[in-house]
Amino acid sequence: MRLGYFSMPLHPLGRTWQDTLREDREAVILADQLGFHDAFIGEHLTDRHENITNSLVFLATLIHDTSSIRLGTGTTNLSQQHPVLVAANSAMFDHLSDGRFILGVSPGALASDAEALGLLDEDRPAIFAEAVDVITAIWEGEAPYDIRSPGGRFHVSTARTMDEKLGVGFIGKPLQQPRPEIVGTVVAPFSKGVVAMGSKDFHPLSANFLLPQWVATHWPKYVEGKESVGASADVADWRVARTVFVADTHEQAVEYAKSSSDSPYRFYYQQMLTKMRKLGRLNLFKADQAADDDSITIDTLLDELVIAGTAEEVAEQVVAFHDEVGPFGELVYAGLDWVDPTLARRSMELMATEVMPAVDKATADREVAGAAS
Template structure:
């Protein structure tokens, strides 16, 4: 099982933007030094707490500061940009990083972003579908392209102006052939979008604020998508994000990871629950759709979504998760504000150097991957 990193990111509004951007960069640099496999970075335009506005710009600043970690958009919000821009910029980042780029994609869920861009009343899921289709056609094609797909608003051509003799009219291709890995973040229980991911060889990343019982529903749909195109699903392609804090002692783990009023994990889930309530998506935190909203308390959320404790305790909790949902290829560590930088860094170190070796040692003997067919 690989270890990855994902951050939305989320910081208290009073913090200075320059400082949080520097901190977010330091976190990815540390993850690289600790051997994390990849780092997914989220983006929003109008959120004072989640204040990375463009994940590709942010990731480009890390190319020279990192060596092996894969740099992933988490996600590029495809409803918000013309697909030519996404395809060209992702291709450049792939070359800049020496082929370490992963394209994480989604429609873009924040309504205030959509309103600011004048697309609040648009079907952003439809925009997403149209955009990804065109991005793939661009990477597969050659000039003058002439991309005009049925029921797709994005038409791409350079036929009227291209001149390959002087080098104009050609869009760049990624370094990785035929394309970088494409990852979609999955939030909804029983998500039908995961079936489409399987069909198109995109890889699912199950969100950290989704109950494990709902995370479990993603895999059968991915298997179905693969079956539909005559392929067998590989659990190595499934990423599962969880909210994790590891400490040297239980008292510290309990305080910083949950109980202290200044806990970044408390701040994170208070913000998440408010946003889910506002967008009428609180169901992702519920055991069933009829559960009353008032039962979704802070303690309830932490009991169901937080992996917290010493090394041995966290190992046990990850193994219990694995037992519940089955095999998956990567556990993705959710990044938080560094309220206490020492404790935050120590958690990542313990996760990489102590937790994951023990998890993998426990899984190795006689390990049998689920029957994906």
């Protein structure tokens, strides 16, 4: 199983923007040194706690400070940029990074971003769907282009101005052919969007704040999408994010991940709880949809959604989660604010050097036992 990294990121107030950006860079550099397969970085324009406004710009600063980790937007919010810009800038990034680029995409969920851009009353999922088709068509096609999105929102052409001798009218193609990997974050249980991902050969990344029973609904939907176009789904293409903290002692893990008032995990899930309550989406946190909203508390979220303990304890919890949701190709470690840099770094180190080898051994042993029975 691969190990990946994902960060929104989410920082408490009181820290300087420069300081948090430096920390976020250090986390990806450490992930590279530890052998993480990829790193996805989120973006928002109008959230005081989320400090990265353009994930592609941020990731560009990491190209020459990392060596092997793949760099993914997590996500590029497609309702907020013209698809020509996304296609051209992503292609350039792919060349700059020697083909280490992953295009993570979503419509863009933050309402205040949409309002600031004059998009609050627009159908952002529809914009997203049309933009994706345009981006892939640009990468697949040739100038002078005549690309019209299915809903008619976008028309891309350079026919009137193309000059082949001058080299004008061409949009650059990415280094990876036929295109870079495209990944979509999946949040909703029984997501229809993940069906579309399967039909387009995009790869799903299940969000870290979903209960295991909702994560488990994503894979059948992806298989459905693959089968709709006569293709087979490969579990290696499914990424699942989890919120994890690993420490040298059980007591230290519980304190930092759950009980301390300064816990970055408590801060993160308090933010998520408040946002989802405001959006009317507390159902994401309910195993029983009939449960009262007041039953969802910060402590219940921490107990249900944070995997914490020693390396041995975390490996056992990851294996149990794997058994519940089914096989997947990559466990994506959710990066949070480094309230204590020493503990945060140590957690990533233990995750890479002790937890994942133990998880791989346990799952391999079970496969062997299952084949023999």
